[in-house]
Each structure stands twice: as structure tokens, then as C-alpha cells.
Amino acid sequence: MKPTNIHNPDYFHKVVDCQWACPAHTPVPEYIRLIAAERYTEAYMLNWDSNVFPGILGRTCDRPCEPACRRVRTEEKPVAICRLKRVAADYKGDITDYLPPVPKKKNGFRVALLGCGPASLAVARDLLPLGYEVHMFEKDPAGGGMMRTQIPAFRLPADVLEEEVDLILDMGVECHFGHEITSMKEMLDMGFDAYFVGTGAPRGRDLDIPGRAESDAHISIGIDWLSSVAFGHTTSIQGKVIVMGGGNTAMDCCRTSKRLGAESVHVVVRSGFDVMKASEWEKEEAMLEGIPIINNRPPREFVHEGGKLKGIWFTCIEQVPDENGRLKSVPTGEPDVFMEADHVLMAIGQENHCPWIERDLGIEFDKWDCPVLDEITFQSTNAKVFFGGDSAFGPENIIWASAHAHQAAISIHLMCQGKDLKKDRPPRGVNLISQKMGVHEWSYDSEHDPAKRVFVPHSKLDKTLSNIKVEVELGFDARLGAHEAQRCLNCDIQTVFTEKLCIECDACVDICPMDCISFVENGEEAELRTRLMAPAENLEQDLYVSEALPTTRVMVKDEDLCLHCGLCAERCPTNAWDMQKSVFHLPQLGSYAE
Amino acid sequence: MTFVAKPTARHPSLKINEIGLTRRDYEGSVSTLCAGCGHDSVSAAIVSACAELGLPPHKFLKISGIGCSSKTPNYFLGHSHGFNSVHGRMPSVATGASLANKELYCLGISGDGDSASIGFGQFAHIVRRRINMLYIVDNNGTYGLTKGQFSATNDLGSTSKRGVPNLYEPIDLVSMAMQIGATFVARSFSGDKRQLVGLIKAGLMHRGFSFIDVISPCVAFNNHNGSTKSFAHMRNMQREVVSADYVAPQVEMQIDYAAGETEDVTMPDGAHLRLRKLHSDYDPHDRLHAINYLGERGREGEVVTGLLYVKSDTENTHDILNLVDTPLNSLDEEDLCPGLDALESINQSFR
Known part of the structure; x- marks a missing residue:
């Protein structure tokens, strides 16, 4: 096998199973560490930046991250990622100072967002700090879209919903509520610079x-x-x-x-x-x-x-x-x-339904009556019209709407700047930062906690069944949250290997609790996978292969079951192993993190 | 050293042996040796060997003297009996323990200081007496605990970390053991687990005194250019002559090497010792030849490793002393004090 290129932004990203599985690629281990440190506001903002609705998603997300969690493979139950997100939302302090400033002076571009669901809201959140004038059209008298109409209050209390929806509307959205759109042509005639359709799958x-x-x-x-x-x-x-x-x-x-x-x-x-x-x-x-x-x-x-x-x-x-x-x-x-x-x-089931989009506006639809879109830019065949959320590729979850919205917002911005939507798209990147603080000190809690998943407390059944507004799940309190946070394996703290420092002493092989590391003769991947300390049978997980060492062997690490406990680095006499935090740069407009 | 204990989580496909344990069940507490110490690799090899043999940990006696090497019994076989004895005196304690309970697998761990300096006399006599045990020396050629002085096994001309050469001839424990009666003698390298695990398995199951000299580099004081006990030197100069593995009695004999390359030596328990000759000139059954060969190759700077000498149909202390089958510690008062009449008849026999 060829040596692994760890500077490819996707390589270590894949190792962070939860973040890789999340459509919005929220940096899960990072915010879980913040929760463990009781820094709820920062944890919330990290989420808000990436998925826009932490409080709502902390209750309602489809959680693609949880089945992906490495803990499912090393024992059985994943870290309760979704409920931890809610802890950040429930215990956060005042976030005003963290919010991106919205310029009073606009940049001259006007964007129409159709529908006031999660996708449109997220596009608004991304565009407003750049000075765009954002108009939102919604048939219902209040914002939130399906988050308001289809998720009952016993799962998502109205105040949680309204807090996060209003936060964005208050950034300066021109709201046109109770305004049912009956003709896309009429909308186009209004002369906006770009249109984003986020009307969901309403039928x-x-x-x-x-x-x-x-x-x-x-x-x-x-x-x-x-x-x-x-x-x-x-x-x-x-x-x-x-x-x-x-x-x-x-x-x-x-x-x-x-x-x-x-x-x-x-x-x-x-x-x-x-x-x-x-x-x-x-x-x-x-x-x-x-x-x-x-x-x-x-x-x-x-x-x-x-x-x-x-x-x-x-x-x-x-x-x-x-x-x-x-x-x-x-x-x-x-x-x-x-x-x-x-x-x-x-x-x-439900489906897309856009009878109000006239079929002679240059917006093509496929045989399932879904708009024909570019999967990267979310642009329709009419260059000014973008789709996102359920109205793009059919019914999905809120987290997908956030993910679509970030990409559509980038596209709208590039288009308004007269740039190419693909060639000028900002690339992904990765930074690796050593976590070594002393001889045996790491800036993360490296010790593996074998604790079982924490149960979440519920309201009494007779109380919730008699009142639709009583929330069923009570969420973790700070103590339970801290407990559950400790179960996170910190998969974003990567094991980084430097060939020229290695003296092939085997210390890392001996100490690795999961038999991830082997020093073997190189070979073809399929065959190499059978020759390791433990067979690497999960083909979805990569092998990390080094350059040839002085003995002509290579270091091969199966990423599948690594606990990120850092013992390989602790036992390495020459620092050939180091624990480095991988921070992924996923392009996004108006990012709080940047 | 690290302060973080190894997590209890293990690879789900880890092999479970005949007695229902995995390799992880043969580990001990967290090692406090320097990161990268060869001794930790030896401990890991012992763990693998015991797990592969499927031996019950509580049937082990691990015993040591003083030094870095002698700390290691704490880091493997956590659920067995152990005795950390006096500097250089492990052989005396091992002799007593082995005599008291012949049913235990007796595993002595020592170092070059413990066995070739302060305990050299003790070493010679436990070899002579052929105690039924496996005696491993973690040989790094230096006194690591006292910051890197040359030990008695350090080669003439090999340099210290500061470049000063050693002025004295080394003691070769392997030749020594062969000369005075060991019936299983091997040399290995901590960085070569494939070889070492096989030798440990064979040595543990050998009935008699087994000795393995393991070159185990000291990363802190003896792993530099100029040292003859460094990782790099061993990788360049190691010459394996015979590899060995233990084949349990129930395992069918299969020849998986070309004819003439392997030889199976039958052991008293019906098992086999499978030898694989990697050097056609070498005969591991001829003691004098082996000693000469080691001397010759040593002059060229080579380090001969593998199973160097084995003699399987042999007597150990228990046979020599004609001891009863019952372990001495299990004999009851009636057997131990048969009474005045018995004493009288013994006395009569001397008249």
C-alpha cells in the first residue's frame, strides 16, 4: 500500500466517525469536551455555528452520528451525542457577545428565501452577516416551518423553538409571513438577485x-x-x-x-x-x-x-x-x-410538491417531480434559483437542511460576487495540533472511561399524557451530562506517526489495548488486512500506512477500533507517535469560528 | 513510564484459548519502566506465550531478583504467584520454591547485573542443579537503574553513551549455561517477537532447566551508535540459526516446511518441539559444536540467536533427588513424620 496522506482533509475526518456521519459535520468531540468542562455557552456556539439549531436538534435530531459512534464498535451503546447537545443548549449563558455582527450598511444584494423552515433560516443566518438584504416569504403566520408544524410540543417545547427561530429573524430578516406564494413567476418578477426555495416536502x-x-x-x-x-x-x-x-x-x-x-x-x-x-x-x-x-x-x-x-x-x-x-x-x-x-x-410518507412553480421559468424538474439540482452547489437549472432542505432531494431531517443551507449560501454568495460556483468554492482543510503538554501530560482527558451509557430522565407518564405541552424527555442535568461526556473517545485527537523518529522498539504494539498497531512487511490492502495484530475486517475504516522503516517493514494502524487513549504516544521513547487534534475547516459563510 | 492504566476494553475478535481466557487476561499491572524499554516487549512475549499455551495463570510462580528486569514480573500474569527476592539471589529462592511445589510453572526473570555480576555464583549453581524452570535474562549490557554503567555482559569495545569504550571481556551467559548442564539454551531479541514467543513456549514446556538470554535494549542508556546491544545493532547483526515452537500433544503433526528443514523433537508429555533450521551447518543437539559456533560467529561481531542447544531426554532436580510424586508442600504430617519406628529403621540402614 502507498503511505497514507494524512494531510488530505478527509483522511482524519473519516476517523471522527460522528462528525463524518453528520451531514453538517458538527465537531462533536470538541463540543463534548467543552460540555465536560462546563463551558456550555462555547459548546452551544460551536453547534450553532455548524448546525444552526442546537436546542431543537438536541431534542429532535435523527442522530446519524450515534449509530456511527466508535463506541458502538468497541462495546455496544454510542455516546448520547444528541442529548449532550441539548445539555449545551439548556445550560448555556448569554450568547449575545458571540453572535456575528450584522452590518447596518447592506452590500446591495437582495435575496428571497421561500418558506421559513430550517433550510431558509440557515441560509439567512449565513448571508446576513455578509450584508445581504434577506426577504423571507412564509404561508404560516409564524416561522419555523415543519419544526413548528410537525414536531409536537411534548417533543419540542414552543419556547425552545421560538428562541432559535427568533434569534435568526432578529438578525434582520424582512419577514413576509402569512404570504402564500402562488406563482414563482411573480417572485422572479420582483427582481431579487437570488432565490432560495426551502418550502419542504409539504404533501x-x-x-x-x-x-x-x-x-x-x-x-x-x-x-x-x-x-x-x-x-x-x-x-x-x-x-x-x-x-x-x-x-x-x-x-x-x-x-x-x-x-x-x-x-x-x-x-x-x-x-x-x-x-x-x-x-x-x-x-x-x-x-x-x-x-x-x-x-x-x-x-x-x-x-x-x-x-x-x-x-x-x-x-x-x-x-x-x-x-x-x-x-x-x-x-x-x-x-x-x-x-x-x-x-x-x-x-x-410525504413528497415534494411545487405546483406554484411554473414549468416555463427554466427550472427543470425530473420524473419524480423533484427539481434538477447540482449536488454540490444546490443551484437549479435557473442560475438564480437554489433549493435546499426537503424541497431539494425529498424528505430528510433538520440536520440535512442545515447542511444544504450552508452550501447554498456559499453558492449564492459566489454568484452575487460574479465568481464560479465550483472553481472558486473554498476548499476543505485540516489542521493538526499536538496535544502534548508534558512528558505524560495531554491537553485532553486521554483515559478511557468504560462506563455504560447514561439513562435520560423522563417526566411522569400521567403528567405527559394529560397535557400535550409537557415535555417527555427531561434531558441530562449537569452531573449526568458530565458523566456521559466522559464516555466520548475523543476520536478527533489523532495518532500521528513520524517514520524518521521510529526505532521499531514495539512499545506501541505491546501497549495498544485494541491491537490496532502492527509493524509488518507491506502488501496489497486486502492481504495486508489479514496479517495485522488483529485482522482488520471493517472495510469502511481505513488503514494508516507509513513509509518504509529501516527494517523495510511499514507501520500499519487499523483505525477501526482505536480508543484514542494515547498510550502509543505515551510509550513511544522517541515521540514518533504524537496525539494531535485534527481541526477541520469546512467552508461556511459568516462562521463564528473563523 | 506512564501513569495511565491500559484500558480494559479489548479487540472483539481476540482469540479465546482452551481455558476461556484471552491474551489480555495474562497481563499484569501498568509498567513503570522507561517508554520503549525492551523489557516490556519481553513481558508482552511472555503474555502471548502463556495465552497461546492456554496455561492457567494461578499455576505460575514468577520470581525475580533486583533490577529493571526484576521489576517486570509485576507487569505480566497478574493472577499468579510472585516473589521479588534479593539482588542476585533469585536462584536460591527459585530452587526452594520449585522443590516445595513441583506442580507450578516456575518462571525466573533476571537481568545481566542480577545474573552475571552479583548473582553469577547463584546462576552457575541453579544451572548445575537443573531446577525445572524457565530462566530468562533481560540482557541490556548496562546498569540502567544506576544510570548506565557497563555491565558484565557488555562487549569489549562497545561504547557508553558518551563514547567511552568498554575495556573488559563480556560474560556470555549462553555459553556458560551450556557448559554447566542447562538442557534448553536459547538467545533471542526483544524486538523479534515471532522468535521469542516460540522460544518462551518451548522453554516453559521443556522439562528441565531452560535458559533464554534475551537481548533487550535499554532505550535510556544503551541504544546509541557504538553499542552492541542496541535495536539497530541487533537488527543488523542478529543471525537466527534454529527457530523453535511448541506443538501441543493433541495437535496433529503437519510438515509445513520443505523436508530436511524441520525436525520434531518428542517431549515427555507427548507434545513436540518443532525446530526449524535456518542454517544448514548448525546442530542444536551438539553442545560442543554449539559453543564453538557461538565463539566463532561472535568474533565476527554476529549475534547468534534462536534455540542453540536442546536435550530432551534428561533428568531434572526432582528426578536426581528421587522425590515423591506428591509436591512436598502437599505432604501431610503422617508422611513427613512417619514416627520413631521409621526413624529407627532408617538409622538401622546406616549401621
Whole structure:
């Protein structure tokens, strides 16, 4: 194998599994260390800079970082990254002094942001400090988009939402709320320098089975129903409720129904339990609240009598893997099942829907009715129009909206400056900073803490089920947060090897608790992976290979299970190993960190 | 040295041996030796060897004298018996302990100061008596604990860190051991675990007195240019003649080398000692030849390593003294004090 180029910004970035998995690449270990040091405000700002909504995400994020966490591989449970983010938000001090200044004198460019969801808000946050005049158009009377309309208050209290939304609006956004956009052409005629479409994926899917039309009065689309609850238009739901669907919207619908007075609530899912789209913890919460989840039951027909819904017939299937390992639905042959229902909530997915964008404006759409976009710049086929968030590539999570927004903001800025959106795009970079403070002193807490994941306290069930505004998860307090923070392995503190200092004494090989380090003859990667101290079987994790040493051998480190405990560097007599913090520079406008 | 203990977390695919333990279960407490010390590699090799053999740690007696080397028993086999004795007196204590309980695997760790200087006399006599044990010398040619004076194994002309040459002839413990009755004699290098782990396994299972002289560089005081016990010197001048490994009785014999290259020596427990000759002229069963060969190559500045001499059908102290099968420490009062009548009959036999 060729020697590893550790100055490639992606090499060590990949080692920081959580940060690599995060769409916005939030520097997770860095803010966890700040939390451990009780520097909550700094931890919050580091998050705010990268993902824009730490308080909201600390409660609602889809957490792609957690399954990626190295601790899943070294033991079992990941660090509770999301809940730690919430600790930073809950305990932060006054952040006013940390906010980027917004110039009074504008730079002369006007940008229209359509929709006031997370994507548009994040674009506004990035552009305002550069002097852009930002106009935001939103059909609802208040900002927040799906964060307000689709996430119930028992998961995300209104004050947390409003604090982070208002923070951005107060930076100087020209708000045009209660303004439903009916024509993109009209918007373009207003002559803005750039347009950002962040209108989400606002159409909930429907089901075309017998009895659907006749039972219409008793069937609601999940996201629309949640939205009407959020704005107080719906305050109760009566009788037996069936929620159809297996995603997070289904979980929010069933839990909301339970709180609004339903006699009984059942979730019925077409597929098996394990392949449901809902996050693990959302399913757990619903079941803890006594809501049964019934799997492998595709609906056959709605039964109605005189315009009144009676119930639903379901067929029985099971999912078996086909020859390619993909799950296929096969009828089990059991008789169909009838379930009584007075009200049905449909949460079977949502999609992009832009009927208000005329198709002769140079904005092309693909066969799924999604806009044709450049995946790096988020520019549509109309050079002035950009998309981000769910309206770009379909429904995702808030954290994706932040990530899209940073890139779209860079593109808008480059375009307004008359620069090329790709060639002039600022590159990624990495800085490596030694953490050595003394002979055996490191500027991070290198010792490995074998503690188990800390449980998060919850409100009492009778309290939360009787009031939709009572938050279910209470979050860690400072003490529990500090405990959990200690579990972080500091994967951003890298083991950096300097060939010319190595005397091949084997001290690092002997001390490494995870058998990551080997000194062997070089070879092809596949074969080399079998010859190490422990076989390197996780192909998603790279091998760190040195130049040839005096004995012609090379140092090979399997990055997979390294605990970043620094013992290799402690035991190295010549400092050939050093622990260095990798700081990634991910281009972003108006960054607080820069 | 480090103050941070090695984390208990381990690689999930680590091998579990016959008695349900992994290599990590054979480790000891955190080493306080200098970072990079060869002795830590020797300890790691002992850990690997014991884990691969699947021996129960509580059946070990590890015993040492004084010096850097003699601290190391604390850093391996944390769940075994240990005795850190007086400077140079490890052989006396080991003799007593081995006689008291022949069922323990007796593992002595010493250094060049402990065995070739203050304890040279003791060393000679434990070899002569053929105590059933593995005696390892961590040989770095220097007195590391007292800041780098030449030890008795330091080669003539080898220089100190400040460039001053040594004026005296070295004591070669390997030749010494061969001359006075050791039945398993090897030399190895702490930086060559492949060789060392095999030798330790073979030496532990050898029934008789096994001796391994391990060149183990002192990174603080004897790892410079001009030293003949440095990592670089050993890597250049090491010449392996015979590699050895222990093949357990239940393992089927397989020849995986070209014919004539390997030789399996049957051991009393039905196991085999697998020798692999890396040098066609060398015969590890001929003691005089071995001693001559070492002398010749040594004159050329080469360091001959590997299994240098082995004699498997041999007697150890327990056989020589014709001791009972029961370990002496398990004999009960009736056996130990058979009474006046027995004494009388013994006395009669001398009349």
C-alpha cells in the first residue's frame, strides 16, 4: 500500500466517525469536551455555528452520528451525542457577545428565501452577516416551518423553538409571513438577485384503496393534522384512532392522539418492526406510552356506513428476503383482519410538491417531480434559483437542511460576487495540533472511561399524557451530562506517526489495548488486512500506512477500533507517535469560528 | 513510564484459548519502566506465550531478583504467584520454591547485573542443579537503574553513551549455561517477537532447566551508535540459526516446511518441539559444536540467536533427588513424620 496522506482533509475526518456521519459535520468531540468542562455557552456556539439549531436538534435530531459512534464498535451503546447537545443548549449563558455582527450598511444584494423552515433560516443566518438584504416569504403566520408544524410540543417545547427561530429573524430578516406564494413567476418578477426555495416536502401521501373517498370525513393526512394541532385549530380527537405508517410522523400522530383524548390508539404498519422508518427511540417512547404497534398488515379497504367510517380490513403478510437479500412481502395465508376505527391518520410518507412553480421559468424538474439540482452547489437549472432542505432531494431531517443551507449560501454568495460556483468554492482543510503538554501530560482527558451509557430522565407518564405541552424527555442535568461526556473517545485527537523518529522498539504494539498497531512487511490492502495484530475486517475504516522503516517493514494502524487513549504516544521513547487534534475547516459563510 | 492504566476494553475478535481466557487476561499491572524499554516487549512475549499455551495463570510462580528486569514480573500474569527476592539471589529462592511445589510453572526473570555480576555464583549453581524452570535474562549490557554503567555482559569495545569504550571481556551467559548442564539454551531479541514467543513456549514446556538470554535494549542508556546491544545493532547483526515452537500433544503433526528443514523433537508429555533450521551447518543437539559456533560467529561481531542447544531426554532436580510424586508442600504430617519406628529403621540402614 502507498503511505497514507494524512494531510488530505478527509483522511482524519473519516476517523471522527460522528462528525463524518453528520451531514453538517458538527465537531462533536470538541463540543463534548467543552460540555465536560462546563463551558456550555462555547459548546452551544460551536453547534450553532455548524448546525444552526442546537436546542431543537438536541431534542429532535435523527442522530446519524450515534449509530456511527466508535463506541458502538468497541462495546455496544454510542455516546448520547444528541442529548449532550441539548445539555449545551439548556445550560448555556448569554450568547449575545458571540453572535456575528450584522452590518447596518447592506452590500446591495437582495435575496428571497421561500418558506421559513430550517433550510431558509440557515441560509439567512449565513448571508446576513455578509450584508445581504434577506426577504423571507412564509404561508404560516409564524416561522419555523415543519419544526413548528410537525414536531409536537411534548417533543419540542414552543419556547425552545421560538428562541432559535427568533434569534435568526432578529438578525434582520424582512419577514413576509402569512404570504402564500402562488406563482414563482411573480417572485422572479420582483427582481431579487437570488432565490432560495426551502418550502419542504409539504404533501403527505394518500392511499388509493376502496372506501377511501367515502370515508374522507374521518381520514386525515398526518402532517396536515399535526400542523392543525400545532396552530391550535384541532384540540381533540374522538373514539378509536388508527395511525397508518411506520415513520416518525406516525409516531408523532399516535402520541398526539393519545394526548388529545382518543379512546384507543393503534399504529398499523405495512412492513416489519425492524425495517420501520421511525427512529428506535421514537418507537420505544410510543410503546412506553401504551400504544400498540402492529406490523406486517397492509390495508385492503376502508369500511363505511352512511358516510361514517367503521374500520379497516388488513391483509396479513410476512417479509422474507429474496435471493438478493432484499425483503419481499409474501401473504401468510391467514384470514384478513378487521380493525374498528372512528378516525384514521395517514402517515405513510410525504413528497415534494411545487405546483406554484411554473414549468416555463427554466427550472427543470425530473420524473419524480423533484427539481434538477447540482449536488454540490444546490443551484437549479435557473442560475438564480437554489433549493435546499426537503424541497431539494425529498424528505430528510433538520440536520440535512442545515447542511444544504450552508452550501447554498456559499453558492449564492459566489454568484452575487460574479465568481464560479465550483472553481472558486473554498476548499476543505485540516489542521493538526499536538496535544502534548508534558512528558505524560495531554491537553485532553486521554483515559478511557468504560462506563455504560447514561439513562435520560423522563417526566411522569400521567403528567405527559394529560397535557400535550409537557415535555417527555427531561434531558441530562449537569452531573449526568458530565458523566456521559466522559464516555466520548475523543476520536478527533489523532495518532500521528513520524517514520524518521521510529526505532521499531514495539512499545506501541505491546501497549495498544485494541491491537490496532502492527509493524509488518507491506502488501496489497486486502492481504495486508489479514496479517495485522488483529485482522482488520471493517472495510469502511481505513488503514494508516507509513513509509518504509529501516527494517523495510511499514507501520500499519487499523483505525477501526482505536480508543484514542494515547498510550502509543505515551510509550513511544522517541515521540514518533504524537496525539494531535485534527481541526477541520469546512467552508461556511459568516462562521463564528473563523 | 506512564501513569495511565491500559484500558480494559479489548479487540472483539481476540482469540479465546482452551481455558476461556484471552491474551489480555495474562497481563499484569501498568509498567513503570522507561517508554520503549525492551523489557516490556519481553513481558508482552511472555503474555502471548502463556495465552497461546492456554496455561492457567494461578499455576505460575514468577520470581525475580533486583533490577529493571526484576521489576517486570509485576507487569505480566497478574493472577499468579510472585516473589521479588534479593539482588542476585533469585536462584536460591527459585530452587526452594520449585522443590516445595513441583506442580507450578516456575518462571525466573533476571537481568545481566542480577545474573552475571552479583548473582553469577547463584546462576552457575541453579544451572548445575537443573531446577525445572524457565530462566530468562533481560540482557541490556548496562546498569540502567544506576544510570548506565557497563555491565558484565557488555562487549569489549562497545561504547557508553558518551563514547567511552568498554575495556573488559563480556560474560556470555549462553555459553556458560551450556557448559554447566542447562538442557534448553536459547538467545533471542526483544524486538523479534515471532522468535521469542516460540522460544518462551518451548522453554516453559521443556522439562528441565531452560535458559533464554534475551537481548533487550535499554532505550535510556544503551541504544546509541557504538553499542552492541542496541535495536539497530541487533537488527543488523542478529543471525537466527534454529527457530523453535511448541506443538501441543493433541495437535496433529503437519510438515509445513520443505523436508530436511524441520525436525520434531518428542517431549515427555507427548507434545513436540518443532525446530526449524535456518542454517544448514548448525546442530542444536551438539553442545560442543554449539559453543564453538557461538565463539566463532561472535568474533565476527554476529549475534547468534534462536534455540542453540536442546536435550530432551534428561533428568531434572526432582528426578536426581528421587522425590515423591506428591509436591512436598502437599505432604501431610503422617508422611513427613512417619514416627520413631521409621526413624529407627532408617538409622538401622546406616549401621
